[in-house]
Amino acid sequence: MQPDWPAEIHRELTSAGVTIVGYVPDAGHKRLIELCQADKRMRAVPLTTEEEGIGLVSGAWLGGRKSVLLMQSSGVGNLVNVLGMVKVCRFPLVMIVTMRGEQGEFNPWQVPMGENTARVLETMSVAVRQAGDPQTVAGHVHAALGLAYETQGAQAVLIAQRVIGIKSFQEQRNQ
């Protein structure tokens, strides 16, 4: 049986004491966003662009709160300059990124950013953890939260498109 990985991520977030969740929606994050919105211990903050999440997370840490960001791989491309602040200030950062532009992609415009998501993150000193199957997602999120908050580092978990399993516009609309 497939693990319920969005619910497992939500459990990792609550047990780590995450109380602010910034997100730009992605079909792959639909269930996790709903779980965070329904959780009274959490403040789910919709963003107009992923860049805003870096300000949100950094300001929240100045105020003593833990947060995470949820986004799609294309959104990683919107972050490049502001990740410089994360590096220079050593703000703890955890991003959970659902991948597009991989196996099963139907939209060619998703491919350039999807093929380079990990490289862009690593170029800006964000450690990348690739969750290639449903069984490994929660473990990667657990490790990312620990490393980010205990060592003041920047961590991204990339959830492979084959884990999400969306292969057509119709499937995406039916999510």
Next chain:
Amino acid sequence: MTLHRRDVVSQLLKNRGELLVIAGLGSTAWDITAAGDADLSFPMWGAMGQAAMMGLGLALAQPKRRVVVITGDGEMLMGIGSLATIGVQQPANLTLVVIDNERYGETGMQRTHTADGVDLSAVALACKFKHAITATRDVAAVRELVYKTPGPNFAAVKVADEKLPLVLPPHDGVRLKARFRRALLGKSADVLPEKS
């Protein structure tokens, strides 16, 4: 009478008490430093467009403290979507103050969009800010928003487009972060964070 940015910022930060201060990169970071560098000030040296969102994160994390973001018109324009994000969250303890000289002051005084009539306080109002004003003559009403009025609040303060001596804050980001957290959170800022 034309307002001058350094006077405006010193008047806003006079007797600041427990106020938490974020400043956007460039001139407003120098302005808050000229008014008196403080542990509970976080002057940014980069991440253009993110000052307002730093303020939102801080305001959500510290709902009992007043938070002010002091930034420039160019910096605010780059993060203009954050006005919509803040409008949705409705933090009662957050005020954004844009020191608006209608110029990119650090790069050669090029005109910003506000020089051609883009009205930032109208945008803030349309984004559900509780109060949004444009101040041109004095800062008393802005002080009221920063220290007392339930927000989210927004003030654009029109100031002269003058070039002033640089007054630089510390530039080490880790130091700026650590001093702010220590002053706000006490000893717990320096130990591993608790689980929930």
